[in-house]
Amino acid sequence: MLTCDEILGWLREDNPDRLASLWRAADEVRRLNVGDEVHLRGLLEISNHCRRDCAYCGIRAGRPSLARYRMTAEEILACAGAAAEFGYGTVVLQAGEDAGLTGSIIADIVAEIKFRYPLAVTLSLGERSDEELLAWRQAGADRYLLRFETSNRDLFARIHPALPGRSRDRFEMLQRLRQMGYEIGSGVMCGIPGQSYEDLAEDVLLFARLDLDMIGIGPYIPHEGTPLGAGPDDPRLPPERQAPNTELMTYKLVALARLACPQANIPSTTALATLNLASGRELGLQRGANILMPNITLTQYRRLYEIYPSKACIMETAAQCHSCMRRRIQSIGRQPGRGPGGRRCRGVATSTIELEEQR
Numbered sequence: 001m002l003t004c005d006e007i008l009g010w011l012r013e014d015n016p017d018r019l020a021s022l023w024r025a026a027d028e029v030r031r032l033n034v035g036d037e038v039h040l041r042g043l044l045e046i047s048n049h050c051r052r053d054c055a056y057c058g059i060r061a062g063r064p065s066l067a068r069y070r071m072t073a074e075e076i077l078a079c080a081g082a083a084a085e086f087g088y089g090t091v092v093l094q095a096g097e098d099a100g101l102t103g104s105i106i107a108d109i110v111a112e113i114k115f116r117y118p119l120a121v122t123l124s125l126g127e128r129s130d131e132e133l134l135a136w137r138q139a140g141a142d143r144y145l146l147r148f149e150t151s152n153r154d155l156f157a158r159i160h161p162a163l164p165g166r167s168r169d170r171f172e173m174l175q176r177l178r179q180m181g182y183e184i185g186s187g188v189m190c191g192i193p194g195q196s197y198e199d200l201a202e203d204v205l206l207f208a209r210l211d212l213d214m215i216g217i218g219p220y221i222p223h224e225g226t227p228l229g230a231g232p233d234d235p236r237l238p239p240e241r242q243a244p245n246t247e248l249m250t251y252k253l254v255a256l257a258r259l260a261c262p263q264a265n266i267p268s269t270t271a272l273a274t275l276n277l278a279s280g281r282e283l284g285l286q287r288g289a290n291i292l293m294p295n296i297t298l299t300q301y302r303r304l305y306e307i308y309p310s311k312a313c314i315m316e317t318a319a320q321c322h323s324c325m326r327r328r329i330q331s332i333g334r335q336p337g338r339g340p341g342g343r344r345c346r347g348v349a350t351s352t353i354e355l356e357e358q359r
């Protein structure tokens with residue numbers, strides 16, 4: 001198991017030869033534990049309404065200028081049907097924390113998707129009540145994604161204000177989700193103003209302690225319509241302490257997450273592709289990741305799910321994203337996954353790589 005100091009050493013490493021050994025180690029651990037298949041999760045952004053005011057996020061409540069949309073049940077089912085036709089194993093329903101997507105509306109949609117299509121259903125709908133989460137699980141939802149965003153609690157509280165009178169601890173919620181029988185996914189943004197190298201090292205250790213089934217990591221991308229992106233009271237640390245929101249730092253985290261959690265499903269994310277459209281997805285897959293999440297949202301809604309600016313693939317159709325992803329997978333000699341691609345049996349990781357020998 002990696003120690004905190006070893007993780008920090010890698011986060012501060014800039015020697016290309018040594019980094020190449022980190023990429024090789026992560027790629028080998030990925031191959032041994034989750035194989036060469038790249039599982040495809042169709043990502044459906046079902047609503048950009050949000051009751052929260054996260055300082056980093058472009059669909060926060062406090063952006064009255066943003067046009068809001070909520071897909072109808074029929075639209076969602078049609079997109080899920082397209083995902084099944086493309087051969088994806090999973091559909092991911094993601095949204096802002098939208099009270100208009102009530103417990104029963106989502107439960108009905110989940111049940112209908114499970115009835116019609118051989119798809120695993122992942123939900124990513126923010127901090128919802130235990131009753132709702134349980135109802136969705138009972139309706140057939142398989143997995144839940146809820147990033148803890150940063151393990152630094154003070155920073156999290158600053159950028160993710162609680163709803164008045166209500167506070168929901170994301171770590172506690174992840175445990176509850178697991179008890180309910182969900183596979184659980186979490187993750188972080190990399191390079192949030194105020195996030196230190198030490199915070200990122202703690203994030204990686206926490207991925208392992210939580211024994212996450214899925215880990216999503218993307219660079220923080222400033223959105224000028226948000227308080228954090230506009231930067232009036234930017235909590236940035238001095239440069240020697242502030243974690244950079246770069247492509248390279250994101251790859252390091254992906255690779256370290258793979259070493260810390262050999263069996264987890266780890267996507268090469270859209271935020272990474274946004275920093276490097278030409279090859280970000282492929283490099284993520286070659287440095288520890290084993291999942292791609294092609295966007296299947298109807299094109300007319302994509303530009304409105306603007307969690308950060310210049311998001312990759314907002315002009316494309318689902319069919320275009322599908323063929324683009326397949327081409328990228330083939331170009332690096334891997335194969336699209338078949339079946340739902342859930343977490344393999346827990347607790348039998350193969351981690352034969354001794355990193356210390358390679359540094």
Ligand code: SAH
Pocket residue numbers: 056057058094095096097124125126127145146147149188189218219220221222223271307308
């Ligand atoms: N409402 C849901 C889904 C949020 S969108 C929830 O809160 O869980 C999914 C992820 O996008 C977030 O968890 C966050 O990590 C990421 N994200 C949001 N704003 C971002 C930004 N400005 N830059 C990079 N990633 C961002």
